[in-house]
Amino acid sequence: MIKLIKSTFYKETETKKKLINFISKAEQLSIGKECNKFEGAFAKWQGRKYCVMVNSGSSANLAIVQALLNLGRLKKGDFVGFSAITWSTNVMPLIQLGLNPVPIDVELDTLNVSSKKLIEKLNKYPVKMLFLTNLLGFCDDIDEIAKICKEKNIILIEDNCESLGTVYKGRKLGNFGLASTFSFYVGHHLSTVEGGAVCTDNSELETMLQMVRAHGWDRNLTEQKQLRIRLKHNVNSTFYSRYTFYDLGYNLRTTEINGFIGNTQLKYIDEIINKRKYNFFKMAVPIYARTDKYYPIKYDHIDFLSNFAVPIICKSKVIRDELVKKCKDKIEIRPIVGGDMVAQPFFQKYMPDLMKNFHNLNARLIHEQGLYFGNNPELTAKEMDEIIKIFTK
Numbered sequence: 232m233i234k235l236i237k238s239t240f241y242k243e244t245e246t247k248k249k250l251i252n253f254i255s256k257a258e259q260l261s262i263g264k265e266c267n268k269f270e271g272a273f274a275k276w277q278g279r280k281y282c283v284m285v286n287s288g289s290s291a292n293l294a295i296v297q298a299l300l301n302l303g304r305l306k307k308g309d310f311v312g313f314s315a316i317t318w319s320t321n322v323m324p325l326i327q328l329g330l331n332p333v334p335i336d337v338e339l340d341t342l343n344v345s346s347k348k349l350i351e352k353l354n355k356y357p358v359k360m361l362f363l364t365n366l367l368g369f370c371d372d373i374d375e376i377a378k379i380c381k382e383k384n385i386i387l388i389e390d391n392c393e394s395l396g397t398v399y400k401g402r403k404l405g406n407f408g409l410a411s412t413f414s415f416y417v418g419h420h421l422s423t424v425e426g427g428a429v430c431t432d433n434s435e436l437e438t439m440l441q442m443v444r445a446h447g448w449d450r451n452l453t454e455q456k457q458l459r460i461r462l463k464h465n466v467n468s469t470f471y472s473r474y475t476f477y478d479l480g481y482n483l484r485t486t487e488i489n490g491f492i493g494n495t496q497l498k499y500i501d502e503i504i505n506k507r508k509y510n511f512f513k514m515a516v517p518i519y520a521r522t523d524k525y526y527p528i529k530y531d532h533i534d535f536l537s538n539f540a541v542p543i544i545c546k547s548k549v550i551r552d553e554l555v556k557k558c559k560d561k562i563e564i565r566p567i568v569g570g571d572m573v574a575q576p577f578f579q580k581y582m583p584d585l586m587k588n589f590h591n592l593n594a595r596l597i598h599e600q601g602l603y604f605g606n607n608p609e610l611t612a613k614e615m616d617e618i619i620k621i622f623t624k
């Protein structure tokens with residue numbers, strides 16, 4: 232069986248040895264120096280000023296939405312656009328925090344929201360924020376999307392949990408909007424077992440994210456920022472300052488263990504994404520050539536494609552069902568990400584009125600006729616040949 236995920240880490244044995252050594256010597260395992268070091272290094276690699284590390288990509292999504300509410304950039308009841316094909320915890324924070332999620336259909340050939348699809352929805356809904364998912368390493372015309380958002384004063388946030396490293400028109404995905412979220416869960420490009428982050432260039436947002444991450448207090452802020460916030464709220468005594476809670480928060484903190492793993496894995500990130508890119512082209516080119524069976528997927532507009540799973544959109548349900556049978560006990564496959572969010576029970580439960588208005592034809596087709604198999608750096612040539620054989624015969 233060729234599994235979706237083959238290992239927890241890249242260079243697993245070496246990484247585990249380093250981890251054992253680190254844990255046995257570490258004086259502190261709660262959030263500290265290693266996490267700070269990772270935040271600096273990751274922000275630099277991504278090309279952003281700030282990175283706030285949290286315990287998952289889902290937490291990153293929750294944190295950014297809460298931070299924007301705390302800062303008054305969003306208000307309860309606001310309409311927020313999101314990609315109809317995404318992961319549940321991209322949409323759930325919007326519902327949990329009293330916003331109105333508006334699904335935007337994706338293009339069939341890029342699996343992503345385009346400026347055209349966005350404009351269609353903006354004509355109907357006064358969207359205040361767009362929570363755009365960059366799906367499976369791909370994107371559509373995100374530069375145009377960013378331009379529209381700027382013109383219309385819409386906050387653009389990228390859920391980049393699946394596209395770490397993809398470069399479009401010379402810019403890394405995750406750098407097109409006010410902030411972007413990342414997942415470091417096993418199987419994603421970079422693994423810290425569980426983990427996530429929010430990146431931004433906005434210092435005020437970074438500060439709020441640090442408070443949202445930890446109880447709404449100021450402990451993880453720089454001394455200067457602590458002074459400022461304490462002065463503003465008239466908190467003079469150190470006895471109380473450590474237990475003053477300034478705004479709404481959670482506990483989304485990560486640990487030094489995850490920080491250490493992140494620092495270890497980050498050294499390999501370019502090697503990891505290059506291997507995955509090579510694997511993608513090796514498998515996708517012959518498979519996608521079967522245009523009699525599969526819809527074409529467009530990626531020639533992307534400068535560097537950082538992919539971690541290969542999507543296949545079948546021309547009929549019959550073809551998809553046949554593939555499911557053929558792959559049984561041979562290749563682990565699954566639906567495309569979380570599928571069409573509107574078709575999910577949670578969305579139907581909480582959004583019954585809005586539901587009636589949303590018909591995302593491409594998202595539904597991808598939900599019903601799509602599947603993906605894993606693309607990881609440990610795939611062998613033999614395994615890739617086997618995958619190609621099953622999907623091209």
Ligand SMILES: Cc1ncc(COP(=O)(O)O)c(C=O)c1O
Nearest residue numbers: 287288289318390392414415416
């Ligand atoms: C687009 C997207 N957003 C968010 C997440 C959540 O990340 P995590 O599993 O780290 O919570 C995922 C997970 O796969 C995802 O694919």
